[in-house]
Amino acid sequence: MFIPFDNSYALLPEGFFSKQKPTSVSDPKLLAFNNELALTLGIELDDFAEAASVFSGNSIPQNAAPIAQLYAGHQFGSFNPQLGDGRAILLGEVIGSDGIRRDIQLKGSGPTPYSRMGDGRAWLGPVLREYVISEAMQALGIPTTRALAAVATGEQIWREQGALPGAVLTRVATSHLRVGTFQVFAHRGELEHLRTLTEYTIQRHYPEAQGPMDLLRAVCAAQADLVTRWMSVGFIHGVMNTDNCSIAGETIDYGPCAFMDGFHQNRVFSSIDTQGRYAFGTQPGIAVWNMAQLATCLIQLFKDRDAALEEATEIVHAMPDLLEKAWLNRFCAKIGISTPQADDQGLIEELLALMQTDEADFTNTFQALNEGKARDQFTDLEAFDQWSEKWKNRLTTEAESQTVMQSANPVIIPRNHRIEQMIEAAVAGDMAPFERLMKALATPFVETDAALARPPSRQEIVPATFCGT
Template identity: 70%
Template structure:
């Protein structure tokens, strides 16, 4: 298999990474391969056996320059001075058929110097979760890393649940530069390396930026759009640590993530988020907090500290309005308004209040708004009828309101109970549920399988999600 590598990160100074090869696995077996993405990346038509060997880490393709990246990060608000790729190895980069530079990374490919006592492996469940959810997010039009391949290793790995089947995910990203990548050099006082990283990030992602504050401004804008996009589909990232915050503006690291069923602003799924730091409704605040940490790192590059602080503060303080504007645009479209104004916020919020009061299903309520079925989501139907009258009056001047709603509201999303059922089946050797989900989520705005739009029954509810490490 030919992969047209064109590596740039590997040309950075040694302080940025450690060169390390994947640890070979016992019996690689290809579980899933994203042929459409492979074509975009310019990969030659490969034999499936070779795909399994390559993306398990057993065979290093020509032109690859495997390495584990260094970064730090705030984890639930606490700074960890050294993290890094503890179970991921960057094979290299390609320039795809659209002219975009992309990382190709193996996740679960063995120990690295940053493993901190871990085994460097991944088990099958989180690998398939990330594969399904990241590809669903892509189909929803939300910036995200993507899945190229999933390979079973033929080896069991030990987790709290006991021995579980191992797997490796091949992930594709605009880059794997994180806020934590900048933090590690700023914290260590390695100003030259931080400047090199900043120049690299600007060249790769924001070529119009003229310096660190311009970079901060651009990343803040991307993060504002991203968090509004998440909220518009009821997505909860679950672990918005600074090491999981990509400066490219892509969704990265699908650990304890989830999509809401019944609407709750304070909804938390992550088993480790006991205080609700990363609850659904707190995600805008956390995006701003993460960008403040990014600003703190970048300010160390400026000699004029007082002026740098003033400029960075203004950029961060602008974020709430940016997020609100992006949120309004997204949610206005969900109720059929293509050109919203600030007065529409109250109309949207009043619907959300009714949904929260009744625990209405987030996805199904919005999807049903053009029909009478939306009323069935509410016990206080008189209140919903009153809202509908206001809504009808507002959208009377929107000739394409129904089309706008249908384009903004998916019919199906990766519901937690379906993901868990898929993982249980795959662990037992049955990949049919995985294939069913992948088929449905490829076209999330059309309903090809009505059962996948059904909320969980009481016995199917998944109360918490877990990190795969």
């Protein structure tokens, strides 16, 4: 197998990472491979056995530079001064046919110096969950890490549920730089490393940025765009810790994430988010909080820290306006309005309040709005009719509004119960539900499998999702 590595992060000082090879596995078998992404990356696949060996970590490709990256992070608001890749190995980087530099990382590839007593492994369920959901996000047009391969290891690993089949995910990202990457050096007072990281990040992701404050401004804008895209499809990340906050503005680390069925602003799925810190409606505020932590790091690079603090505060305080504007644009499109006005926010919030009262299905309600059947989603018909009259008076032409809504409202999302059913089948050796989901989710704005668009029955509801560690 040929992978055209062109590594840059591994050339940074060794304090940024630890050199680490993956731990080999006993019987690797390729379960899924993303041919379209491989083509973009310039990867030539000769045979499945070789792919299984490489993407399980058993074989190290030529010119790879395997490392585990160092970072820190706030986890549910509490700072951990050293985290790092505890179960992931960055093989290296490639520059794709589109000119974009991307990381290729093995997730679940064994322990590293940052494993913190963990086994460094992943079990099949979270691997397939991330594969499906990350590729669904890509099809929805939402910036995301992507899945290149999933490999079964032939080994059992132990979690709370007992022995489970092991697997390795090959994850692709424009980088794995996080807010936590900046935090580890800022916390240690290693300002030369912090300066090197800042310059590297600017060169790799935001070459138009003129210094640290411009970088902060660019990352704030990217995060505002990302989080409002999540919300527009009912996505709840579940663990918006600073070590899961990508500097590149991509969705990263699909742990206890989920797409809502019944709408509620305070919806939480993560089993470890007992206080609702990362509920659906809190995500914009958490994004601002995360950017404040990045600002705290970057301020250290200035001699005049008072002036830097003032500028950084201004940038972070401007972020709620960015979020509000992006949110309004996305939700206006969902109700067929192409040119938002200030009053439209109230119209949208009124609809969301009606949806929350009935816990109406988020995805299907907006689809029904486009089809003229949204009234069926509500119990207070008078209240909906009153809203509907105001909404129709706001629209320009029916044809234009339908076009706008069709491009903003997916027909199908990776629903929680379907993901769980897919995992259960895969554990039993049946990959057909995985293939079915992947096919339907590749074209989320076109109905190709009506059964997959159906909300869960009461018996099928999955109330909580879990991390894979």
